[in-house]
Protein backbone atom coordinates (compact mmCIF):
# COMPACT_ATOMS: atom_id res chain seq x y z
CA UNK A 479 0.00 0.00 0.00
CA UNK A 480 1.42 3.36 -0.97
CA UNK A 481 1.74 5.96 1.81
CA UNK A 482 3.67 9.25 1.46
CA UNK A 483 5.07 8.62 4.94
CA UNK A 484 6.62 5.26 4.10
CA UNK A 485 8.45 6.42 1.02
CA UNK A 486 12.24 6.16 1.03
CA UNK A 487 12.88 8.56 -1.85
CA UNK A 488 13.60 12.23 -1.22
CA UNK A 489 13.34 15.09 -3.61
CA UNK A 490 12.70 18.78 -4.09
CA UNK A 491 10.16 20.50 -6.24
CA UNK A 492 11.88 22.28 -9.13
CA UNK A 493 13.51 25.55 -7.97
CA UNK A 494 12.26 25.06 -4.43
CA UNK A 495 14.19 26.60 -1.54
CA UNK A 496 13.62 26.28 2.15
CA UNK A 497 14.31 28.99 4.72
CA UNK A 498 12.59 29.15 8.09
CA UNK A 499 9.87 31.76 8.37
CA UNK A 500 10.48 34.33 11.10
CA UNK A 501 7.64 32.83 13.11
CA UNK A 502 9.08 29.32 12.93
CA UNK A 503 12.58 30.60 13.66
CA UNK A 504 11.23 32.10 16.90
CA UNK A 505 9.46 28.82 17.69
CA UNK A 506 12.75 26.96 17.18
CA UNK A 507 14.49 29.19 19.72
CA UNK A 508 11.80 28.27 22.26
CA UNK A 509 11.99 24.55 21.41
CA UNK A 510 15.77 24.50 21.82
CA UNK A 511 15.48 25.94 25.33
CA UNK A 512 13.84 22.68 26.40
CA UNK A 513 17.07 20.74 25.80
CA UNK A 514 20.57 21.00 27.30
CA UNK A 515 22.76 23.06 24.94
CA UNK A 516 24.91 20.01 24.10
CA UNK A 517 21.79 17.91 23.29
CA UNK A 518 20.04 20.16 20.77
CA UNK A 519 19.88 17.29 18.25
CA UNK A 520 17.14 15.81 20.45
CA UNK A 521 14.91 18.50 18.93
CA UNK A 522 15.01 16.83 15.52
CA UNK A 523 11.40 15.56 15.68
CA UNK A 524 9.77 18.90 16.64
CA UNK A 525 11.87 20.65 14.00
CA UNK A 526 10.91 18.13 11.31
CA UNK A 527 7.30 18.69 12.30
CA UNK A 528 7.70 22.46 11.94
CA UNK A 529 9.45 22.04 8.59
CA UNK A 530 6.67 19.76 7.33
CA UNK A 531 3.97 22.24 8.39
CA UNK A 532 5.83 25.09 6.68
CA UNK A 533 6.28 23.01 3.53
CA UNK A 534 2.60 22.19 2.82
CA UNK A 535 2.60 18.90 4.71
CA UNK A 536 5.69 17.16 3.36
CA UNK A 537 9.46 17.18 3.79
CA UNK A 538 11.54 18.09 0.78
CA UNK A 539 15.29 17.40 0.70
CA UNK A 540 15.94 21.12 1.19
CA UNK A 541 13.75 21.25 4.28
CA UNK A 542 15.53 18.30 5.90
CA UNK A 543 18.91 19.82 5.06
CA UNK A 544 17.75 22.98 6.82
CA UNK A 545 16.80 20.97 9.92
CA UNK A 546 20.25 19.35 9.86
CA UNK A 547 21.97 22.72 9.48
CA UNK A 548 19.89 24.26 12.30
CA UNK A 549 20.76 21.44 14.70
CA UNK A 550 24.38 21.03 13.53
CA UNK A 551 23.84 17.40 12.69
CA UNK A 552 24.48 15.40 9.55
CA UNK A 553 21.74 15.23 6.94
CA UNK A 554 21.73 11.42 6.99
CA UNK A 555 20.84 11.41 10.71
CA UNK A 556 17.85 13.66 9.99
CA UNK A 557 16.84 11.47 7.07
CA UNK A 558 17.00 8.36 9.27
CA UNK A 559 14.41 9.91 11.59
CA UNK A 560 12.21 11.23 8.79
CA UNK A 561 12.06 7.86 7.03
CA UNK A 562 11.41 5.96 10.27
CA UNK A 563 8.20 7.74 11.26
CA UNK A 564 5.23 7.43 8.90
CA UNK A 565 3.96 10.83 10.14
CA UNK A 566 6.66 12.51 8.06
CA UNK A 567 5.63 12.62 4.41
CA UNK A 568 8.42 12.51 1.88
CA UNK A 569 6.36 13.53 -1.12
CA UNK A 570 3.75 16.27 -1.72
CA UNK A 571 0.26 15.66 -0.36
CA UNK A 572 -3.14 17.22 -0.97
CA UNK A 573 -4.60 20.07 1.10
CA UNK A 574 -6.58 17.57 3.19
CA UNK A 575 -4.55 14.59 4.40
CA UNK A 576 -7.24 12.00 5.13
CA UNK A 577 -6.07 9.12 7.33
CA UNK A 578 -8.60 6.30 7.63
CA UNK A 579 -8.10 4.04 10.64
CA UNK A 580 -8.41 0.40 9.63
CA UNK A 581 -7.42 -1.40 12.86
CA UNK A 582 -9.77 -3.99 14.38
CA UNK A 583 -12.30 -1.79 16.31
CA UNK A 584 -12.68 0.59 13.35
CA UNK A 585 -12.71 -2.31 10.89
CA UNK A 586 -15.44 -4.12 12.86
CA UNK A 587 -17.48 -0.90 12.83
CA UNK A 588 -17.22 -0.33 9.07
CA UNK A 589 -13.90 1.29 8.14
CA UNK A 590 -13.89 -0.60 4.84
CA UNK A 591 -16.97 1.32 3.73
CA UNK A 592 -15.19 4.58 4.63
CA UNK A 593 -12.24 3.66 2.41
CA UNK A 594 -14.62 2.96 -0.47
CA UNK A 595 -16.43 6.28 0.00
CA UNK A 596 -13.15 8.21 0.16
CA UNK A 597 -11.93 6.64 -3.08
CA UNK A 598 -15.22 7.39 -4.81
CA UNK A 599 -15.59 11.01 -3.67
CA UNK A 600 -11.91 11.94 -4.06
CA UNK A 601 -11.57 9.92 -7.25
CA UNK A 602 -8.23 8.43 -6.30
CA UNK A 603 -6.92 5.20 -4.81
CA UNK A 604 -5.70 4.65 -1.25
CA UNK A 605 -2.28 6.29 -1.08
CA UNK A 606 -3.16 8.67 -3.92
CA UNK A 607 -3.83 12.38 -4.29
CA UNK A 608 -6.89 13.73 -6.09
CA UNK A 609 -6.38 15.59 -9.34
CA UNK A 610 -7.51 18.89 -7.80
CA UNK A 611 -4.89 18.33 -5.03
CA UNK A 612 -7.57 18.75 -2.38
CA UNK A 613 -7.19 15.26 -0.92
CA UNK A 614 -4.61 12.60 -0.20
CA UNK A 615 -6.16 9.47 1.29
CA UNK A 616 -4.31 6.81 3.23
CA UNK A 617 -5.17 3.92 5.52
CA UNK A 618 -3.45 3.85 8.90
CA UNK A 619 -3.37 1.76 12.06
CA UNK A 620 -5.09 2.68 15.34
CA UNK A 621 -5.33 6.43 15.93
CA UNK A 622 -6.32 5.95 19.56
CA UNK A 623 -10.00 6.89 19.42
CA UNK A 624 -11.37 3.33 19.22
CA UNK A 625 -14.32 4.10 21.53
CA UNK A 626 -15.81 6.24 18.77
CA UNK A 627 -15.04 3.89 15.90
CA UNK A 628 -14.96 4.11 13.00
CA UNK A 629 -12.97 7.29 12.85
CA UNK A 630 -10.57 9.16 10.64
CA UNK A 631 -8.12 12.04 10.92
CA UNK A 632 -7.97 14.98 8.50
CA UNK A 633 -4.85 17.10 8.99
CA UNK A 634 -4.83 17.75 12.77
CA UNK A 635 -8.51 16.97 13.49
CA UNK A 636 -10.39 13.79 14.39
CA UNK A 637 -13.81 12.84 12.93
CA UNK A 638 -15.55 10.08 14.82
CA UNK A 639 -18.70 7.91 14.83
CA UNK A 640 -18.69 7.84 11.05
CA UNK A 641 -20.71 5.79 8.61
CA UNK A 642 -20.74 5.75 4.83
CA UNK A 643 -23.43 8.46 4.64
CA UNK A 644 -22.09 11.03 7.09
CA UNK A 645 -18.53 10.51 5.79
CA UNK A 646 -19.64 11.02 2.19
CA UNK A 647 -21.35 14.27 3.17
CA UNK A 648 -18.31 15.40 5.13
CA UNK A 649 -15.99 14.87 2.15
CA UNK A 650 -18.37 16.51 -0.30
CA UNK A 651 -18.69 19.55 1.99
CA UNK A 652 -14.93 19.74 2.31
CA UNK A 653 -14.59 19.53 -1.46
CA UNK A 654 -16.91 22.52 -1.82
CA UNK A 655 -15.04 24.43 0.92
CA UNK A 656 -18.00 24.29 3.30
CA UNK A 657 -17.32 24.16 7.03
CA UNK A 658 -17.43 20.67 8.53
CA UNK A 659 -18.21 19.36 12.00
CA UNK A 660 -15.20 18.04 13.91
CA UNK A 661 -15.20 15.24 16.48
CA UNK A 662 -18.17 12.93 16.93
CA UNK A 663 -20.59 13.13 14.02
CA UNK A 664 -23.48 11.92 16.18
CA UNK A 665 -23.06 14.34 19.07
CA UNK A 666 -21.30 11.99 21.48
CA UNK A 667 -19.29 13.82 24.12
CA UNK A 668 -15.78 12.40 24.46
CA UNK A 669 -16.12 8.59 24.80
CA UNK A 670 -19.55 8.72 26.50
CA UNK A 671 -21.40 5.37 26.18
CA UNK A 672 -23.96 5.40 23.36
CA UNK A 673 -26.73 4.16 25.67
CA UNK A 674 -26.38 7.37 27.78
CA UNK A 675 -26.87 9.89 25.07
CA UNK A 676 -29.50 7.86 23.18
CA UNK A 677 -31.62 7.57 26.37
Ligand code: FES
Pocket residue numbers: 579580581582583584585619620621622623624625627628629
Ligand atom coordinates in the same frame (compact mmCIF):
# COMPACT_ATOMS: atom_id res chain seq x y z
S1 FES B 1 -8.94 1.09 15.94
FE1 FES B 1 -9.46 2.94 15.01
S2 FES B 1 -8.98 4.39 16.50
FE2 FES B 1 -8.31 2.53 17.39
